[in-house]
Amino acid sequence: MNVSTLAPTTSKERILALDILRGIALLGILIINMQSFAMPGAAYLNPTAYGDLMGINKWVWILGHVLADSKMMAIFSILFGAGVLLVTDRAKARTGRSAGLHYSRSFWLLVFGLIHAHLIWSGDILVTYALCAFIVYLFRNKKARTLIIIGLILISIHTLIYILFGLSVSVWPDEQLADAMNDWKPGTDLLNAEIAQMTGSISEVISKNSSNAVMMETLVFPILFLWRATGLMLIGMAFYKLDILTAKRSVQFYKKGMVWGWLLGFPLVIFGVWQNFQSAWSYEYSMFFGGQFNYWGSLGVSFGYICAIMLFVKSDRVAWLQDRLAAVGQMAFTNYIAQSVICIVIFWGWGFGLFGQLDRLSQFFVILGVWIIQLIWSGPWLRSYKFGPLEWLWRTLAYRKIQPMKRV
Numbered sequence: 001m002n003v004s005t006l007a008p009t010t011s012k013e014r015i016l017a018l019d020i021l022r023g024i025a026l027l028g029i030l031i032i033n034m035q036s037f038a039m040p041g042a043a044y045l046n047p048t049a050y051g052d053l054m055g056i057n058k059w060v061w062i063l064g065h066v067l068a069d070s071k072m073m074a075i076f077s078i079l080f081g082a083g084v085l086l087v088t089d090r091a092k093a094r095t096g097r098s099a100g101l102h103y104s105r106s107f108w109l110l111v112f113g114l115i116h117a118h119l120i121w122s123g124d125i126l127v128t129y130a131l132c133a134f135i136v137y138l139f140r141n142k143k144a145r146t147l148i149i150i151g152l153i154l155i156s157i158h159t160l161i162y163i164l165f166g167l168s169v170s171v172w173p174d175e176q177l178a179d180a181m182n183d184w185k186p187g188t189d190l191l192n193a194e195i196a197q198m199t200g201s202i203s204e205v206i207s208k209n210s211s212n213a214v215m216m217e218t219l220v221f222p223i224l225f226l227w228r229a230t231g232l233m234l235i236g237m238a239f240y241k242l243d244i245l246t247a248k249r250s251v252q253f254y255k256k257g258m259v260w261g262w263l264l265g266f267p268l269v270i271f272g273v274w275q276n277f278q279s280a281w282s283y284e285y286s287m288f289f290g291g292q293f294n295y296w297g298s299l300g301v302s303f304g305y306i307c308a309i310m311l312f313v314k315s316d317r318v319a320w321l322q323d324r325l326a327a328v329g330q331m332a333f334t335n336y337i338a339q340s341v342i343c344i345v346i347f348w349g350w351g352f353g354l355f356g357q358l359d360r361l362s363q364f365f366v367i368l369g370v371w372i373i374q375l376i377w378s379g380p381w382l383r384s385y386k387f388g389p390l391e392w393l394w395r396t397l398a399y400r401k402i403q404p405m406k407r408v
Contacts, residue, residue: 014330015246016322016326017245017247017309018082018246018329019325019326019329019330020322020329021309021310021329022076022079022328022332023324023328023329023332024075024305024309025075025329026076026328026329026335026336026374027325027328027375028071028072028075029068029073029076030339030370030371031064031067031068031069031072031364031367032064032068032070032072033339033343034343034363034364034366035363036122036123037347037355038347038354038355038356039051039356040186040191040194040195041194042183045286045287045291046184046185046281046283046286047281048185048280048281049185049186050186050191050356052359052360057359057361061360062273065269066266066269066270066273067301069294070294070295070298071298071301071302073125074232074298074299075305075306076125077129077232077233078233078236078245078302078306079245080133080229080233080236081136081232081234081235081236081239081240082237082239082240084102084133084136084137084140084237085140085240087101087102087105088102088140099137102133102137103137104397104398105133105394106130106137108394108398109129109130109133109394110127110131112126112390112394113126113128114127116337116340117216118206118210118213119206119209120209120337120340120341120344121340121343122210122212123216124216124340125229126336127221128221128225128226129229131221131226132226132230132233133233135230136230136237139237144241147234147235147237148234148238151230151233151238152231152235153231154228154230154234155228155232155299158223158224158227158295159295162223162291163289166287169284180283180287181283184283184287185281191356195355198347198355198356199349199353199355199356201349202349202350205344205349205350228295239306244306244310245306245310247313247314251314253307254307254308254310255311256307257303257304257307258304258311260304261300261303262301262304263300264297264300265297265298265299265300265301265302265303265304266301267297268293268296268297269293269294269297269298269301271293272291272293272294272297273293275290275293276290276291323379324375324379325375327379327381330378330382330388331381331388333391333394334388334389334390334391335374335388337390338374339370339374342370342373343370346366384407385405386403387405
């Protein structure tokens, strides 16, 4: 198929509910990503590894974990799966084919992701989405029920892997266990060395960041992201087919979904937090077993969020806020990379060098500042231009044709 005969989604074809949902998820994911920008890497999985975890800082972490950790990524993954169907269905309706466009989009997303991961921030998710997109396309014609079943099975694989790891810890070689414990809760020397590297020269920062990216792509991806992201994308396809993500279901459906999602999800997540603190965040428990409560509870919480946001869309209330959030979501690619750029300027050595210096409460004010910036700039940009800058570049490369940028 010659993808140059196709064209990107026009403004009239956009689905407001998807843009608002994407915008909220994009803003929300910064709550969790901020820890990776601002603190040594061990603090992301083990909050006791670095920084003050007392008083207000403890509650900032707890609230961020319960409300956002894994939930926003789940919504993003679900939306990505829905987006695959949205784009390929429209391509097939126009030309009878969709594979060429899908794989072109996925290839260029992978290129962008690798650049982002190795040169800007190793916590990148675009590489994962691009790789998983190559797989999920093959399931696009399955029925919604089948997609949900396969998705849940794939999501379960990570849990099985971690249970096997956790049960085998007692027989690990002493040296291997010691290395794992050092990664889980590094000593002062290791923490100071990481802070010095991340606040050092550009070459030092890029070297450290790229080595972290390699670990994410070769170790974390096959153990975690491959299964969770792919499974959630398939569920996203199912939700799109069932009209759940487009605010077309009844108010009663969304109210029930919100209540049941939160009743099932939040208690599980909160219990997991309690258990981890009871175990003093031990590596043997928290790494392999304690995290599974949030891993599964986040699915229920995320579904509750989706239903709540669909109710918000259907209400037509606070139209100005809906417009702002939709603009953020329409420019999600640009805003995602912009979050990384803003944060590394604030925290890393070639910027203000605040890495390791801000407590969790102070980090929240940085998050709030980034939110305000993106809510302010996205709407005015889209009033003058059809796409965000990176959305335009991605579409131009994927469609092999320079796309018109300015609105007439």
